[in-house]
Amino acid sequence: MSNIDLKALLQNAGIVGAGGAGFPTYAKLSDDADLLCVNCSECEPLMYTDFILNREEMTKIVKGAELIMAASNIKHTYLAIKVHRAEALGYDDGQVLGENVSVKYLPSVYPIGDEIGLIYETTGRLIKAGNLPITKGVIVMNAETVYNVYEAIANGRPVTEKWVTVAGDIPEKFLIKTPIGMRVSEILRKLGIKVDSDHVMIEGGPSMGSIVSPDKAVIRKTTKSILILPKTTRCVENKQTNIDDMLRRAASACCGCTRCTEMCPRYQLGYPIEPHKLIRAALNSAATDYPELIATASLCCSCGVCAEVCCQDISPKDVILSLKGILAKNKIKFVADKDYPVNSDRPYRMIQSGKWKDMLGVLKFDAIPTYVPKKMKAERVEILTSQHIGAPSIPSVKVGDTVKEGDLIATAGQGLSVPQYASISGKVVSCDPTKIVIEA
Numbered sequence: 001m002s003n004i005d006l007k008a009l010l011q012n013a014g015i016v017g018a019g020g021a022g023f024p025t026y027a028k029l030s031d032d033a034d035l036l037c038v039n040c041s042e043c044e045p046l047m048y049t050d051f052i053l054n055r056e057e058m059t060k061i062v063k064g065a066e067l068i069m070a071a072s073n074i075k076h077t078y079l080a081i082k083v084h085r086a087e088a089l090g091y092d093d094g095q096v097l098g099e100n101v102s103v104k105y106l107p108s109v110y111p112i113g114d115e116i117g118l119i120y121e122t123t124g125r126l127i128k129a130g131n132l133p134i135t136k137g138v139i140v141m142n143a144e145t146v147y148n149v150y151e152a153i154a155n156g157r158p159v160t161e162k163w164v165t166v167a168g169d170i171p172e173k174f175l176i177k178t179p180i181g182m183r184v185s186e187i188l189r190k191l192g193i194k195v196d197s198d199h200v201m202i203e204g205g206p207s208m209g210s211i212v213s214p215d216k217a218v219i220r221k222t223t224k225s226i227l228i229l230p231k232t233t234r235c236v237e238n239k240q241t242n243i244d245d246m247l248r249r250a251a252s253a254c255c256g257c258t259r260c261t262e263m264c265p266r267y268q269l270g271y272p273i274e275p276h277k278l279i280r281a282a283l284n285s286a287a288t289d290y291p292e293l294i295a296t297a298s299l300c301c302s303c304g305v306c307a308e309v310c311c312q313d314i315s316p317k318d319v320i321l322s323l324k325g326i327l328a329k330n331k332i333k334f335v336a337d338k339d340y341p342v343n344s345d346r347p348y349r350m351i352q353s354g355k356w357k358d359m360l361g362v363l364k365f366d367a368i369p370t371y372v373p374k375k376m377k378a379e380r381v382e383i384l385t386s387q388h389i390g391a392p393s394i395p396s397v398k399v400g401d402t403v404k405e406g407d408l409i410a411t412a413g414q415g416l417s418v419p420q421y422a423s424i425s426g427k428v429v430s431c432d433p434t435k436i437v438i439e440a
Contacts, residue, residue: 019142043113044205064150173369179423181381234361390416
């Protein structure tokens, strides 16, 4: 199979990044790559989706990597995983798992899953600020994404299901497999989990995830975890701060100590982003006087370290996110034309995984979940047409149509896009440009 053929196959299968923003996987493939990094770091606390997938389905992940390498002429694959997780799985650093596929230990720190830090730790290659990994010959894919690639090539399966960690302040944690579009309320009901009034539900990790309504949320291709946490948990309180209140707090309380910048993982890699300066810029005329400073906000990976280390309880991340929104709207981003040196004190500024859990207030909820191998059955699914970066999918079915699991229900849009497939068999009961609803 050629690289072009593989691209077409992965696009047709609807494969997108399963561990991040949902970038269409076919668009990552390039003849310029010589290394594939399979991201198994799962750097967010409480999440064990990739950990258990590695434990139960490593053969498929390795074979998926080998198939990608063969089509794209890639020389080697690193399965990058935190050292404490690798040891728990019985893997040694450098252990050979397949043809030109080997284990690469990552330090057990947060946020090592950020692809810039991941690539630097695994290869020593530093991506220039604002550039893509392929500029250094590297392709990064999440472990579940590579699993989906194997299923598409070996078994002709499009993406119709998702592995999800269900954890937090609940008696028993679970790793489940669900149809794409399954309602979270149905999942919780079938697992016997109730979200009390003094708790909230977070989709994603406690650091970067969002508070969502359990009655409205559905499983998407990018959903890695569902966390039930008390409202009094530190990470939950951080997510409930109003941006206007945060700006006022920053204006009155920021002491200019620079601690947020000193601890910023991207700054420590040499990137020209300085959160303390961006806070000042957001509050005064510096935004117009120094536009190049504002552009560096696009380099933020939104990890939230700056918010947790601030001695004045300010969240530079929230301020920077507001700036990033403006930059994105105006299609402005910082792209370096030179290399910046990595800071020599970086090894001493990285936050250990256990310490990060404690800082967020979730350490006491950490436990390996119960693995449930049988896929859950959904009574109803709501398949969103925009579960990925790029143009939304275009519905190709109508209300009243009968579909089978795996049937095409939405074609790829113009440009960067992927199709959608029925995740259960049933009847289409609702269809509009944003979602397709199927009842079993």
